[in-house]
Amino acid sequence: MNKIAIMTDSNSGITQKEAERLGIRVLPMPFFINDELFYEDITLTQEEFYQRLAEDADISTSQPSPADVMELWEELLEEYDEVIHIPMSSGLSSSCETAIMLAKEFDGRVHVVDNQRISVTQRQSVMDAIAMRDKGMSADEIVDVLMREKLEASIYITVDTLKYLKKGGRITPAAAAIGTVLNLKPVLQIQGEKLDAFAKVRGIKAAKKTMLDAMEKDIRERFAGSQVNLAAAYTCTEEEAGVWKREIEERFPGYELEMDKLSLSVSCHIGPGAIAITCSRKIEI
Structure with a gap:
């Protein structure tokens, strides 16, 4: 049975600390604040974000760089046979489509799930993926279920x-x-x-x-x-x-x-x- 890694991004609301407890990886989303680059839950806390928001700072979202995404996949594939990556909805960011394109370079070992969710519902998809993996389902089976349920x-x-x-x-x-x-x-x-x-x-x-x-x-x-x-x-x-x-x-x-x-x-x-x-x-x- 293949060893499967579960991965998401910080749009899920899952913190780095919680990810460690769950045994998954969370890709931090980048933000530009007054043209300075920050990463959610790495160099930018919730408190700091709202403080800068209150100061009327110029804040914009960005997508993770392809290099950061691929580097994390490569790191996971040293330990796991396959990766299931659950990013935020493609309807809210181009990061999902970028990840789907990048995954083609990994010979079917990386599965990007565009299940069109964000925040708490995206988090639930991650928890469901963990439960299905732990039950012994294959990566393809897990992806099929997540895609079937994506709009529910x-x-x-x-x-x-x-x-x-x-x-x-x-x-x-x-x-x-x-x-x-x-x-x-x-x-x-x-x-x-x-x-x-x-x-x-x-x-x-x-x-x-x-x-x-x-x-x-x-x-x-x-x-x-x-x-x-x-x-x-x-x-x-x-x-x-x-x-x-x-x-x-x-x-x-x-x-x-x-x-x-x-x-x-x-x-x-x-x-x-x-x-x-x-x-x-x-x-x-």
């Missing part, structure tokens, strides 16, 4: 400020100004490929209700007859995150709720103070 996930997010959506060109300056005056909170969704508008409501209370209602509908209709992994994510304070967690648990009793910080690549576009709820269909292994 939902993420709903609301933001605290429209500033970063305006900065990223997702809303116009005029819409941001009106929205701020009227206390409008956009609810965004990620259903596979990209970040889309879902609803626009007044106030955080209405935004939370909209997200909870949407998730309940998904569980009841879209995932009818299936069990789901329920999770929450945030860029807000730990105290606000705790309140959000309790609200989800009250709405969905009986679920084991995972709670995690949103990855910096998402945070860069939505800013601090955001909260999210996610689910993905449980894979029967």
Whole structure:
């Protein structure tokens, strides 16, 4: 039986420390802050990122260099027979397509999974891959399952400020100004490929209700007859995150709720103070 390495990128929210505990590798995503290069969870912590965001620094995301990706694969292939690499969705970054192209140089030993997920749902794909590998499934079998299930996930997010959506060109300056005056909170969704508008409501209370209602509908209709992994994510304070967690648990009793910080690549576009709820269909292994 081939020895399989599992690898992802820091968009999954899996830290270097946690990766070590899980026995996987995490490729750190690069960020440019005022034209200086940083690597997530290596030379850039969550705290430092939000501090620079608050200072209105010029922050932009980038994709890992081909050399960094291939070097990590080569290192893993010295110990393992095959590598399964689970990067962020190709709909949100070109890094996945680049990795697919690079993998052609490795004679079928590197499998890049474009399962179109990000943050907590991407993390779940990694955990599923680990479980399938440990059960004895082959790399091809694991990839087939992850690709089959790739769109069986939902993420709903609301933001605290429209500033970063305006900065990223997702809303116009005029819409941001009106929205701020009227206390409008956009609810965004990620259903596979990209970040889309879902609803626009007044106030955080209405935004939370909209997200909870949407998730309940998904569980009841879209995932009818299936069990789901329920999770929450945030860029807000730990105290606000705790309140959000309790609200989800009250709405969905009986679920084991995972709670995690949103990855910096998402945070860069939505800013601090955001909260999210996610689910993905449980894979029967």
